[in-house]
Amino acid sequence: MMTKTADAPDKVQIITSGNPDLDARMGGGLPVGSMVLIEGTSGAGKSVLSQQIIWGALQDGHTVTLFTSENTVKSLIPQMASIDLDVLDFLLLGKLRVYPVELARLGSDAPGLLVQAMRTQGGRGMIVIDSFTSALAKEATDLQLRSFFEESKRLCAAGTTILITLHSGAVPSDLMNPIRSMCDAHLTLRSEQDGQKLVKTLEVSKIRGAASGTGSIVGFDVEPGWGIRVVPISKARG
Numbered sequence: 001m002m003t004k005t006a007d008a009p010d011k012v013q014i015i016t017s018g019n020p021d022l023d024a025r026m027g028g029g030l031p032v033g034s035m036v037l038i039e040g041t042s043g044a045g046k047s048v049l050s051q052q053i054i055w056g057a058l059q060d061g062h063t064v065t066l067f068t069s070e071n072t073v074k075s076l077i078p079q080m081a082s083i084d085l086d087v088l089d090f091l092l093l094g095k096l097r098v099y100p101v102e103l104a105r106l107g108s109d110a111p112g113l114l115v116q117a118m119r120t121q122g123g124r125g126m127i128v129i130d131s132f133t134s135a136l137a138k139e140a141t142d143l144q145l146r147s148f149f150e151e152s153k154r155l156c157a158a159g160t161t162i163l164i165t166l167h168s169g170a171v172p173s174d175l176m177n178p179i180r181s182m183c184d185a186h187l188t189l190r191s192e193q194d195g196q197k198l199v200k201t202l203e204v205s206k207i208r209g210a211a212s213g214t215g216s217i218v219g220f221d222v223e224p225g226w227g228i229r230v231v232p233i234s235k236a237r238g
């Protein structure tokens, strides 16, 4: 769903996830044309969070293209339905395009080929890559990675919002920092110990141009039939 920030003179358009608790923690939503990095460990919620944002964008009338190494078209629809995100109609209407990609098979060519494929989707409202980790062959060079993010930024400048998920630790930290700073928004997902139980957390590390401040950490659960539910986390955690 789209809202406009009340006080911004240029009426920044915002893409929301359609989950009000989550949007509140994300400073209202993701400014249109942002390059968004969702970083997290395995099972931390990168795919679920991107699915929630895809749904929110579609609800608002944006077109979305998903390049996925995680799902087929056939597996994505029931996966999203299992967390109450029904996108079948959007798929049938072409508002949502889903391209399963076997990035891992492309070796060091993966980032370059992916950016070429993204360019063909340049007119779309949103492009999602879940997960970019599989495009990171061992032999991928710093230059290839940087140019991938630079080319992506060009698409953002033309008005497309780009969301990229990445497994923490897949990229050496000396390269991760420049990538993080190139992104307009950076969300970090973790699975961490909170007293006796393991909780998922979302840290809004950065959202450039958001209505309110960032830096907040929120706990959440993925509930069957419901989706992302923001939950309190104990103050005891460090």
Ligand SMILES: Nc1ncnc2c1ncn2[C@@H]1O[C@H](COP(=O)(O)OP(=O)(O)O)[C@@H](O)[C@H]1O
Residues within 6 Å of the ligand: 040, 041, 042, 043, 044, 045, 046, 047, 048, 049, 079, 082, 083, 222, 223, 224, 225
């Ligand atoms: N329908 C569902 N019901 C309950 N839990 C779910 C459902 N769909 C996903 N999950 C859970 O959400 C968590 C995050 O999954 P996912 O987003 O795929 O992680 P990542 O992409 O970061 O590896 C996992 O623990 C997964 O089991």
Ligand SMILES: [Mg+2]
Residues within 6 Å of the ligand: 046, 047, 048, 070, 130, 131
């Ligand atoms: Mg995933």
